[in-house]
Amino acid sequence: QVQLVDTGGGLVQAGGSLRLSCAASGRTFSSYAMGWFRQAPGKEREFVAAIKWNGGSTSYADSVRGRFTISRDNAKNTVYLQMNSLKPEDTAVYYCAARYGSRSNYQSDYNYWGQGTQVTVSS
Secondary structure, eight states, rough: OOOOOOOOOOETTTTEEEEEEEOOOOOOOGEEEEEEEETTTOOOOOEEEOOOSSSSOOEEEETTTTTTEEHHHEEEEEEEEEOOOOOOGGGGEEEEEEESSSSOOGGOOOOEOOOOOOEEEOO
């Protein structure tokens, strides 16, 4: 079992930056691939970024590649999403997720989810 707590959301102006954190419980965090997803009002939840259990590989949605960076610190049981050059269209609730196994871009592959943290980007 893994419990996830997302933090770090807030209100930021376009062009600004935020760093989201996802703290995980459990001693086997390093065995889990982690992902970030987001859901904007009136839209389906979508993939943002994912990282392998050891941080050795990452993947990004085209809409955020080059602006967002996913990373993890297994010693702290935490995964991060650094978001730079934010745009109003990045406004959404952001969720971290965990799955035992390989990295995946598909939310149906993830077993555990955080409660979400709101990111609002003003123009």
